[in-house]
Amino acid sequence: MQSTINSRLTAFLRNQKSKRILWCYIIAGIFAPFIAGNKPLLFINKGGIHFPAFSSSAYVELQPEEKPVLANSVDWRSMNATLCILPPVCYSPNELDPHNANFASPFGTQWQQLTNGEMAPLTWRHRHWLGTTRTGQDVLSILIHGCRTSLLIGFGAVGLAALIALLFGLFAGYYGNEKLHYRRTNLLLGIIIFTLSIFYSIQLSNAFQLSSTSQWLLFAFIISFLMLLARKMLSIFSRSSTSKVKLAAFPADKLLTAITAGFISLPRLLILLSLAALWETSITGLLLIIGLTSWAEAARVIRTEMLRMRSLPFMQHAQQSGASDIKIILHHALPNLSATIRVLFLTGIATAILSEAGLTFLGIGLPFDTPSWGALLFEAKRNLQAWWLVLFPGLVIFTLTRVLFTLSKK
Amino acid sequence: VNFQKEKLTTFISSLLLVIVIAFAIIHHSSNDVAERFINSNTNDEVGNTDFSQHKQQVEIWRKKLGIDLPIFYFSVESLAEKNEFNPSDAIDLKYWIPVIRFHTDNQFHRWLFGDDVFSRGLVRGDFGSSYVTRQPVTELIKGRIGWSIGLTLLAILLSFIISIPLSFRAALNSGSRFDQLLKSSSLLLISLPVFWLGLLLLLLFANPDCLNWLPASGVAPISESYSGFLENIISTIPYLILPTLCYMVSTMSFLLISIRDSAFEELQTDYVRTALAKGQKESTVLYTHVFRNLLPTLLTFFSYAFPAAISGSVLIESIFGIPGMGLTIEQAVYGKDYPVLSAVFLISSLITLLGFLITDLIIARLDPRTTVKISA
Numbered sequence A: 001m002q003s004t005i006n007s008r009l010t011a012f013l014r015n016q017k018s019k020r021i022l023w024c025y026i027i028a029g030i031f032a033p034f035i036a037g038n039k040p041l042l043f044i045n046k047g048g049i050h051f052p053a054f055s056s057s058a059y060v061e062l063q064p065e066e067k068p069v070l071a072n073s074v075d076w077r078s079m080n081a082t083l084c085i086l087p088p089v090c091y092s093p094n095e096l097d098p099h100n101a102n103f104a105s106p107f108g109t110q111w112q113q114l115t116n117g118e119m120a121p122l123t124w125r126h127r128h129w130l131g132t133t134r135t136g137q138d139v140l141s142i143l144i145h146g147c148r149t150s151l152l153i154g155f156g157a158v159g160l161a162a163l164i165a166l167l168f169g170l171f172a173g174y175y176g177n178e179k180l181h182y183r184r185t186n187l188l189l190g191i192i193i194f195t196l197s198i199f200y201s202i203q204l205s206n207a208f209q210l211s212s213t214s215q216w217l218l219f220a221f222i223i224s225f226l227m228l229l230a231r232k233m234l235s236i237f238s239r240s241s242t243s244k245v246k247l248a249a250f251p252a253d254k255l256l257t258a259i260t261a262g263f264i265s266l267p268r269l270l271i272l273l274s275l276a277a278l279w280e281t282s283i284t285g286l287l288l289i290i291g292l293t294s295w296a297e298a299a300r301v302i303r304t305e306m307l308r309m310r311s312l313p314f315m316q317h318a319q320q321s322g323a324s325d326i327k328i329i330l331h332h333a334l335p336n337l338s339a340t341i342r343v344l345f346l347t348g349i350a351t352a353i354l355s356e357a358g359l360t361f362l363g364i365g366l367p368f369d370t371p372s373w374g375a376l377l378f379e380a381k382r383n384l385q386a387w388w389l390v391l392f393p394g395l396v397i398f399t400l401t402r403v404l405f406t407l408s409k410k
Numbered sequence B: 001v002n003f004q005k006e007k008l009t010t011f012i013s014s015l016l017l018v019i020v021i022a023f024a025i026i027h028h029s030s031n032d033v034a035e036r037f038i039n040s041n042t043n044d045e046v047g048n049t050d051f052s053q054h055k056q057q058v059e060i061w062r063k064k065l066g067i068d069l070p071i072f073y074f075s076v077e078s079l080a081e082k083n084e085f086n087p088s089d090a091i092d093l094k095y096w097i098p099v100i101r102f103h104t105d106n107q108f109h110r111w112l113f114g115d116d117v118f119s120r121g122l123v124r125g126d127f128g129s130s131y132v133t134r135q136p137v138t139e140l141i142k143g144r145i146g147w148s149i150g151l152t153l154l155a156i157l158l159s160f161i162i163s164i165p166l167s168f169r170a171a172l173n174s175g176s177r178f179d180q181l182l183k184s185s186s187l188l189l190i191s192l193p194v195f196w197l198g199l200l201l202l203l204l205f206a207n208p209d210c211l212n213w214l215p216a217s218g219v220a221p222i223s224e225s226y227s228g229f230l231e232n233i234i235s236t237i238p239y240l241i242l243p244t245l246c247y248m249v250s251t252m253s254f255l256l257i258s259i260r261d262s263a264f265e266e267l268q269t270d271y272v273r274t275a276l277a278k279g280q281k282e283s284t285v286l287y288t289h290v291f292r293n294l295l296p297t298l299l300t301f302f303s304y305a306f307p308a309a310i311s312g313s314v315l316i317e318s319i320f321g322i323p324g325m326g327l328t329i330e331q332a333v334y335g336k337d338y339p340v341l342s343a344v345f346l347i348s349s350l351i352t353l354l355g356f357l358i359t360d361l362i363i364a365r366l367d368p369r370t371t372v373k374i375s376a
Helices: A002-030 A139-175 A184-208 A212-238 A252-265 A268-278 A283-293 A296-310 A313-320 A325-336 A338-361 A373-382 A387-408 B002-026 B033-041 B051-065 B087-091 B107-113 B137-172 B177-190 B194-205 B229-267 B270-278 B282-320 B325-334 B338-366 B369-375
Strands: A042-045 A048-050 A083-085 A111-113 A119-121 A181-183 A247-249 B074-078 B098-102
Touching: A002 A139, A002 A387, A139 A252, A139 A283, A139 A296, A139 A325, A139 A338, A139 A373, A139 A387, A181 A184, A184 A212, A184 B074, A184 B098, A252 A296, A252 B002, A252 B282, A252 B338, A268 A283, A268 A338, A268 B002, A268 B282, A268 B325, A268 B338, A283 A338, A296 A325, A296 A338, A313 A325, A325 A338, A338 A373, A338 A387, A338 B194, A373 A387, A373 B194, A387 B177, A387 B194, B002 B107, B002 B338, B002 B369, B137 B177, B137 B229, B137 B282, B137 B325, B137 B338, B177 B229, B194 B229, B194 B282, B229 B282, B270 B282, B282 B325, B282 B338, B325 B338, B338 B369
Parallel strands: none
Antiparallel strands: A042 A048, A042 A083, A111 A119, A181 A247, B074 B098
16 A cells, blocks of 8 residues: 555656656747847847847847847847846857857867957857857757757647547547448549549639639639539439438448558658658648658547447437437547547657657758757767767757656556 | 458558559659759760750650650540640630540559560569669669668567567566566657667767777678678678667567566466466466467567668668668658659568568467457
């Protein structure tokens, strides 16, 4: 008894620690420009009080009668000011420090140029705490801004994947192979409507020289119009012959199992690589690619849970009392799946972040002006003598994934 | 028979899907391919290619590569047959009438079965030629596939050999300190990024400033003389230690905990209790009774470890410079070399699909109950 209480307590404490670390990451991601950046948070001079880091415009008006200056090109450190509060890490990720280029070590002397042209060691306030890259970018700043990139991709991709997985998993698990019926004619009609709407949206947008987004809008409009039309026609038509409607069972479960089996049996990184080679990769592109390829396992788990739950008394009671299918799925089944979804969500974020970092590590993922952890490791691959490029980004990724996996284990 | 049939149909349908995806990859950018072929062909005489000649060459290459053909066996087009669109055509009623056209000679057909002139087709093992090196893709891959598969299999087997005794022991003494250690270390391994581990290993063991024990990249020492089969193998071993370690970490993270859980479940059964009560040695019970009953499960784990290992091979081969499929695909992605990309994708998918099929069939032979469970 004592031992179980003890182990539960330690598990709880470990969880609290993990949660705290995760919140640190999230806060670092959200407030990245204010934690690491070259614009001061507060700048007071004769012209008044300025908040350059919080303003969205690139120019700052320092003196009322002078021209506004470009915030990124100003050397704020040597400015005349009564008060100048820089962010804790006073470099932005894409800022190049020419005096500390070519891999300045975190423990070595780092240099700065004084106003009289002499070189002097950097003061502790302006040090590159975790060293620099070849071009003189600050590693710590990249790590902090990389939080934002990674979490954006992690949460976005998993949000997308969870949506698809929930949709398919709940659908297949609830309806199974026999419960859902459809008319064969409807299937045929659906295929015809689909091809027709693709055809007409292409032809129309060719004729009127429309952009691709309006082509998609046109497609959606035409398909909904045709479907409404077909429904109206069918209702008129079937009124005369309701007796001889042939119904076939829709094998939702079999279909989902086959699709997910295909997804799981293919090596994931290869699919990601091929897609990344075909598409233009940016944060949104990578988010879509990872999200669209990682829903299969989650869908399978949700489907199994739903299948198990379908035979439980409370579900059958809900069905017998006449609740609609959608209400049963959303109101009765979904809350009971929350624990499973939480686990899937956390592990999903961890794997998404790992795959993003892996792709960028290969030099195929994010473009290089986007600050990311994988890009640092990519640079480290060619320059192993700069050990800080290997150690710190890897440690950051490792800690985050470790925390996420620990939280998912409860 | 029913079970085998079902497995075969899923295999074939997945294979068809993979073939379609591979075709989509290869024909994603077929418009600028002809341009690429010309650009690299006339590299040595830049400047004296006039425009008419250029256009002619584009036509020739388009014909040779079959880009001017329709893509698939059938297509939905408008009744008015026009390649170039004029705004005045839209007034024509024919423009708005869709028709289905069938094509016997199309790009997909040529890619699959060859055109008897330029290519021999996928079914006869011709993946086309690389856009970058002009080499046939088959030759390019032939020399490299061995390294990938060999290393992957070696690492998976080694990790099975290591993790089976460890997880059996943990399952036997569940809740003990050893069990806790195994659980936490598996959690540690699963969150360890493979690429980071590879770099760390390089930094530690292949670094002149730290421990210069092992070579950093490649698979063999650079030497001209061929010195016997056995000596060649021995000289390669130090090159393979670090990559194999990396592979093993990525597979063992998942093996340790899964084998432990399934062995723990098996240990709760009646026959184990009886055997232990009779006074059988624990090791005998584990390795003769439990192991035999766990074989199907272990095989399933094997089939799941395989795609993961192939995914990892891209990263690991890129770090350690192993001339395998992973390095090939990385270079292909850099050079936008779509034939190589689609060929590697096709081959590795085929290997994993075959692995799944074979393990399923073996499991059906080992444990006939599974076939009943599926068909019921």
